Amino acid sequence: MALYRSHVLVCGGTGCNSSKSDMIRQRFEEKIIEMGLDKEVQVISTGCFGLCEEGPIVVIYPEGAFYSRMKIDRVDRIVEEHLFKGRIVKEYLYEESLDKDKLKSLNEVDFYSKQKRVALRNCGVINPEDISEYIARDGYLALGKVLTEMTPVDVIQVMKDSGLRGRGGGGFHTGLKWGFAAPNQADQKYVICNADEGDPGAFMDRSVLEGDPHAVLEAMAIAGYAIGATKGFIYVRAEYPIAVKRLEIAIGQAKEMGLLGKNIFDSGFDFEIEIRLGAGAFVCGEETALIASIEGQRGMPRNKPPFPAIKGLFGKPTIINNVETLANVPQIIINGADWFRSFGSEKSPGTKVFALGGKINNTGLVEIPMGTTLREVIYDIGGGCPNGKAFKAVQTGGPSGGCITADYIDTKIDFDTLTDLGSMMGSGGMIVMDEDNCMVDIARFFLEFTVEESCGKCTPCREGTKRMLEILDLITQGKATLEDLDKLEKLAINIKNTALCGLGQTAPNPVLSTMRYFREEYEAHVLEKRCPAGVCKSLLSYYITEDCRGCTKCAKQCPVNCIEGSVKKLHIIDQDKCIKCGACMEACPFDSIIIK
Amino acid sequence: MKTLDELKKIREDAKKNLELRNTDKTIRVVVGMATCGISAGARPVLQTFVEEVSKRKLHNVQVVQTGCIGMCTYEPIVEITMPNEEKVTYVFMDTDKVKKVVSDHLVNGRVVVDYTIGALK
Numbered sequence: 074m075a076l077y078r079s080h081v082l083v084c085g086g087t088g089c090n091s092s093k094s095d096m097i098r099q100r101f102e103e104k105i106i107e108m109g110l111d112k113e114v115q116v117i118s119t120g121c122f123g124l125c126e127e128g129p130i131v132v133i134y135p136e137g138a139f140y141s142r143m144k145i146d147r148v149d150r151i152v153e154e155h156l157f158k159g160r161i162v163k164e165y166l167y168e169e170s171l172d173k174d175k176l177k178s179l180n181e182v183d184f185y186s187k188q189k190r191v192a193l194r195n196c197g198v199i200n201p202e203d204i205s206e207y208i209a210r211d212g213y214l215a216l217g218k219v220l221t222e223m224t225p226v227d228v229i230q231v232m233k234d235s236g237l238r239g240r241g242g243g244g245f246h247t248g249l250k251w252g253f254a255a256p257n258q259a260d261q262k263y264v265i266c267n268a269d270e271g272d273p274g275a276f277m278d279r280s281v282l283e284g285d286p287h288a289v290l291e292a293m294a295i296a297g298y299a300i301g302a303t304k305g306f307i308y309v310r311a312e313y314p315i316a317v318k319r320l321e322i323a324i325g326q327a328k329e330m331g332l333l334g335k336n337i338f339d340s341g342f343d344f345e346i347e348i349r350l351g352a353g354a355f356v357c358g359e360e361t362a363l364i365a366s367i368e369g370q371r372g373m374p375r376n377k378p379p380f381p382a383i384k385g386l387f388g389k390p391t392i393i394n395n396v397e398t399l400a401n402v403p404q405i406i407i408n409g410a411d412w413f414r415s416f417g418s419e420k421s422p423g424t425k426v427f428a429l430g431g432k433i434n435n436t437g438l439v440e441i442p443m444g445t446t447l448r449e450v451i452y453d454i455g456g457g458c459p460n461g462k463a464f465k466a467v468q469t470g471g472p473s474g475g476c477i478t479a480d481y482i483d484t485k486i487d488f489d490t491l492t493d494l495g496s497m498m499g500s501g502g503m504i505v506m507d508e509d510n511c512m513v514d515i516a517r518f519f520l521e522f523t524v525e526e527s528c529g530k531c532t533p534c535r536e537g538t539k540r541m542l543e544i545l546d547l548i549t550q551g552k553a554t555l556e557d558l559d560k561l562e563k564l565a566i567n568i569k570n571t572a573l574c575g576l577g578q579t580a581p582n583p584v585l586s587t588m589r590y591f592r593e594e595y596e597a598h599v600l601e602k603r604c605p606a607g608v609c610k611s612l613l614s615y616y617i618t619e620d621c622r623g624c625t626k627c628a629k630q631c632p633v634n635c636i637e638g639s640v641k642k643l644h645i646i647d648q649d650k651c652i653k654c655g656a657c658m659e660a661c662p663f664d665s666i667i668i669k
Numbered sequence: 670m671k672t673l674d675e676l677k678k679i680r681e682d683a684k685k686n687l688e689l690r691n692t693d694k695t696i697r698v699v700v701g702m703a704t705c706g707i708s709a710g711a712r713p714v715l716q717t718f719v720e721e722v723s724k725r726k727l728h729n730v731q732v733v734q735t736g737c738i739g740m741c742t743y744e745p746i747v748e749i750t751m752p753n754e755e756k757v758t759y760v761f762m763d764t765d766k767v768k769k770v771v772s773d774h775l776v777n778g779r780v781v782v783d784y785t786i787g788a789l790k
């Protein structure tokens with residue numbers, strides 16, 4: 074193997090890739106050849122580093138220099154200065170990674186220092202398209218250990234002892250699930266990896282698949298051995314082309330090395346994995362709908378029981394686990410259940426990956442021990458709300474979850490604490506809201522999503538969520554009454570209790586939780602016809618103040634000609650005709666147009 | 670893949686390459702690589718350090734380059750820092766000297782006084 078003196082790691086995750094990190098990598102490769110350094114410096118495309126806000130990201134070793142917001146035209150200078158002459162180009166570095174003139178190591182940077190990386194341990198560290206880099210980081214050691222030194226019963230016991238709970242949203246104990254499927258006799262059993270990841274704003278599973286695909290393959294084989302399955306499927310949405318490509322490469326390499334296929338580690342155990350592409354319907358993330366989709370049926374859920382562990386794919390015993398859940402498995406096998414329990418909380422051991430988004434400075438992916446407080450995540454890691462705005466609430470659990478207000482910001486995050494607050498962990502989306510967000514509008518956003526994604530099989534979800542959305546529309550238009558608020562609440566509770574699957578059962582959560590914590594905001598819309606955050610368009614009016622100099626710019630911009638006034642005279646907006654597009658406000662050079 | 674040992678052997682080999690990405694090492698070898706250093710032959714000096722350190726599995730040694738150290742006539746210059754010890758500066762380095770410095774200084778902790786800047790005077 075050729076030995077390089079320097080490695081250039083370019084983030085090849087979907088986020089950085091969409092800001093042209095592939096072209097940045099290409100330019101590095103070209104320039105390095107031009108300078109005759111190609112035998113000394115290796116360029117590698119990795120998975121996500123997590124700090125997506127600062128992307129595209131390039132890290133150069135051995136120094137560990139963290140270049141952020143990279144641009145193609147910065148590459149040449151970095152090659153000439155840093156790689157050729159050994160002078161780090163400080164002005165291109167991520168500011169936080171410099172302590173005066175000294176380079177901090179990555180785990181000293183605020184964004185990373187409170188994180189604990191288990192599921193993401195290899196993301197941004199290895200080349201996901203090279204199995205030897207995974208092996209160098211103890212890859213497939215857990216599978217080897219399981220196949221040569223442990224019985225299936227032992228494996229399930231370790232999983233039970235670890236207390237690992239499903240990261241796909243439900244939080245069900247993984248060891249228990251495997252234990253249900255193992256004793257069932259059948260000519261064929263299956264292991265399914267759920268990589269559907271439908272929550273808007275969530276991208277942890279994508280990042281694991283893009284940055285460390287072998288961890289998922291290894292875990293699936295371990296699960297197969299534990300329950301007696303020889304076949305696995307990965308159900309991944311077609312919108313994740315990079316993840317799919319890396320999975321395909323990984324499966325090919327694992328087969329070639331005999332880490333998948335027949336008689337692995339000479340143990341007599343066979344395991345193969347196939348990829349199935351989903352079309353991106355949210356409901357197909359629900360396990361019974363997902364199974365139907367793999368079978369070639371329409372992706373609709375069915376009643377449980379029977380649970381998949383008894384009657385799953387093609388009617389055979391099946392376990393289905395989330396990507397992040399699986400990514401923890403090899404680590405638990407290697408380091409033991411006690412190690413896993415040594416971080417996290419009593420009832421939710423280990424870590425959880427969250428996708429931080431919304432009104433937050435450091436948008437990105439963070440992995441924290443369970444039991445970390447919301448405050449630490451939002452302020453210490455996330456850097457707080459931008460522009461000094463006040464934090465208002467954080468929405469967790471996506472369309473199935475709810476919001477948590479500033480009063481509860483010192484809550485220690487785990488499965489149970491979030492549920493107690495009327496929200497949930499979900500898959501780990503975390504959307505931060507500041508004073509400029511209208512909570513009715515947020516609830517409406519998520520409900521609109523579930524209405525669109527409802528599969529239509531059961532009436533409460535198909536009809537009920539639509540009626541809820543209609544009431545929300547009335548509220549945001551200032552046309553609702555207090556009775557409508559009661560109706561909304563009643564309907565929400567009914568749907569929760571009667572819908573067929575988790576989609577409908579949780580769809581009312583965003584509405585219920587915002588009504589619980591921000592009742593006064595709902596009432597302001599209804600009683601005063603006012604949107605306190607100034608978001609709901611129908612309730613806004615644009616006015617021209619005395620500061621108007623009569624320049625006529627606004628009137629010229631107005632697309633519906635509703636601004637009256639002559640040169641050097643105060644202008645007036647005709648409220649009946651105004652469509653509230655805001656064009657006048659942008660055009661006014663004297664800031665004399667205000668929203669009320 | 671037949672045995673765990675087979676996998677471990679592959680791992681040891683593969684690890685050599687990834688060692689480079691560990692930034693927690695406490696011994697630093699710094700090679701001056703400005704124009705002056707490069708023209709005096711710093712490039713093979715650096716590469717030899719990388720190879721020797723890997724061959725001898727010195728997991729705690731980080732080999733990095735730096736810009737001009739400011740004594741261009743003595744290039745190639747190499748500085749070695751060990752925890753709690755004073756920095757040692759080697760001058761007029763070449764690949765043979767590198768091998769000796771690795772085995773004497775990095776492995777056995779004995780500074781090769783003859784190659785140091787102190788020996789010049």
Ligand SMILES: Cc1cc2nc3c(=O)[nH]c(=O)nc-3n(C[C@H](O)[C@H](O)[C@H](O)COP(=O)(O)O)c2cc1C
Pocket residue numbers: 238239240241242243244245247267268269270271272355356357358359360361393394395396398399500574575576
């Ligand atoms: C509407 C709906 C969507 C879901 N989407 C996902 C998903 O995208 N990914 C996922 O892993 N689990 C999803 N789930 C949960 C799965 O049904 C299942 O519980 C999970 O895959 C089990 O894996 P785990 O125990 O490892 O979490 C969804 C559930 C519902 C009700």
